[in-house]
């Protein structure tokens with residue numbers, strides 16, 4: 001399914017948007033834009049609500065504490081787009097390629113993310129200021 005012999009190609013899996021108040025903003029995406037809600041696990045000290053936009057998700061991330069990654073992000077920059085997640089055919093190979101090219105990795109080895117898939121983050125200092133998450137399809 002995920003083998004390079006049956007590649008699906010890299011695609012945007014989800015956008016992570018840092019919010020101050022999930023309940024306040026969720027109706028905009030769910031009811032006004034009419035994106036169906038998708039249940040997601042909370043992760044990295046954030047409560048997460050997901051909505052599906054075709055093949056891609058929008059993840060609304062609300063910090064559970066001020067010292068969580070989202071809490072620090074919102075304190076510094078305010079709410080807004082936090083990260084872009086690309087699903088790739090071969091996560092380990094992509095991570096190795098990035099590392100070999102000198103891209104700074106936040107996660108040296110993949111871990112389990114909010115969608116219960118293996119994920120790894122790349123540092124925005126290596127990617128033109130955009131926090132990039134890589135995941136398996």
Ligand code: CO
Pocket residue numbers: 014016059083085113133
């Ligand atoms: Co994410």
